[in-house]
Amino acid sequence: MTRTVYVNGEYLPETEAKVSIFDRGFLMADGVYEVTSVLDGKLIDFDGHLARLERSLTELDMDKPDQFDDLLEIHRELVRLNGIEEGMIYLQVTRGAPGDRDFAFPDAETTRPTLVLFTQNKPGLADSPAAKTGIKVISIDDIRWGRRDIKTVQLLYPSMGKMMAKKAGCDDAWMVEDGFVTEGTSNNAYIVKGGKIITRQLSNDILHGITRAAVLRFAREAQMEVEERPFTIEEAQGADEAFITSASTFVFPVIEIDGAKLGEGTPGPAAKRLREIYLDESRKAAI
Structure with a gap:
């Protein structure tokens, strides 16, 4: 068609x-x-x-x-x-x-x-198999320009990052600058430790995700603790769980980072719950 x-x-x-x-x-x-x-x-x-x-x-x-x-x-x-x-x-x-x-x-x-x-x-966007199985990510250096808060069409390096992940048998890449994770190639990145959701704070270093804003708001409304600060790959590998958010994935669990499995190597409860809440609330407010 x-x-x-x-x-x-x-x-x-x-x-x-x-x-x-x-x-x-x-x-x-x-x-x-x-x-x-x-x-x-x-x-x-x-x-x-x-x-x-x-x-x-x-x-x-x-x-x-x-x-x-x-x-x-x-x-x-x-x-x-x-x-x-x-x-x-x-x-x-x-x-x-x-x-x-x-x-x-x-x-x-x-x-x-x-x-x-x-x-x-x-079709099936809201029922993606990856949301049930989780995704694997690798880490790569973040060498993009300094205004990542502007959603420009300069997507060559993110595309290269996705190809690096594909060649490594993974699904996506998390970019690292000065030792800390900035974001995924086309998504915001999160870890969960001791029930606390941790994600990098807003600045010129990351895209101000629309889905990110909604998910964090829903998390706080659900009495989940949120901390906005940088985290390292090593900290992420030791987390209980991790996930990403974007307009095209909503909330996807991350089950492996640079070959290290998180928890049981399966999607964690926080990511599952946040995806459910996001889809439910977003459908109610859709126009």
């Missing part, structure tokens, strides 16, 4: 969608993006993703796309047109396509941002 996508004000078959070869997203990775999950045909945490998109644009001194105020309607229309019950919507904004390649930002009066959205149909 050919998907319907959205490009700069038009709904088009994916085979007809085009972006200029001079677009700065293509030439300079000068763009930002968001991923919103769809469950039961409704959008999860949409307001949070929209707020983070606006922040990313502001941090890069990039204008909002002309259709910014219509993004909810556009998301819902793509869900309808593509018949998405469970899946994701990817949104990407770039600084646009000036007349030619140049390091200097183009004049905002003459070059408008490029806006692209597309869907991915993912």
Whole structure:
């Protein structure tokens, strides 16, 4: 089935969608993006993703796309047109396509941002086998640029990290800087020790995860203790359990880190419970 996508004000078959070869997203990775999950045909945490998109644009001194105020309607229309019950919507904004390649930002009066959205149909997203079995991660050096709090399209190193994990027979990689875990290649990282959930505090060093914010809020409401601070791989290997969060995985247990099994080598109770709470509460609040 050919998907319907959205490009700069038009709904088009994916085979007809085009972006200029001079677009700065293509030439300079000068763009930002968001991923919103769809469950039961409704959008999860949409307001949070929209707020983070606006922040990313502001941090890069990039204008909002002309259709910014219509993004909810556009998301819902793509869900309808593509018949998405469970899946994701990817949104990407770039600084646009000036007349030619140049390091200097183009004049905002003459070059408008490029806006692209597309869907991915993912039946069974909420019932992923990995959520039941857990995932294995390796550690790698974090050599990304310093503004990881901005959700840019600069995803080459995270992609390389996932390939490193795949070659090692694992599922993902946790990145380490100055001896401490920052985050996963496309997710926030957590450990659980003595009933306490530990995750790195917000800063420019990690993405301010929308799912992270929701999960920590639900954890506190469930009377779980949360501590936001850095932790090492060694501390993680000695933890009772670990997990990751993201818009596409929700909550996934981690059962092995650099070859060391956590606990019984099976998903722990905190991760299981938080996934249940997150899915239940998110479905209630979906729009």
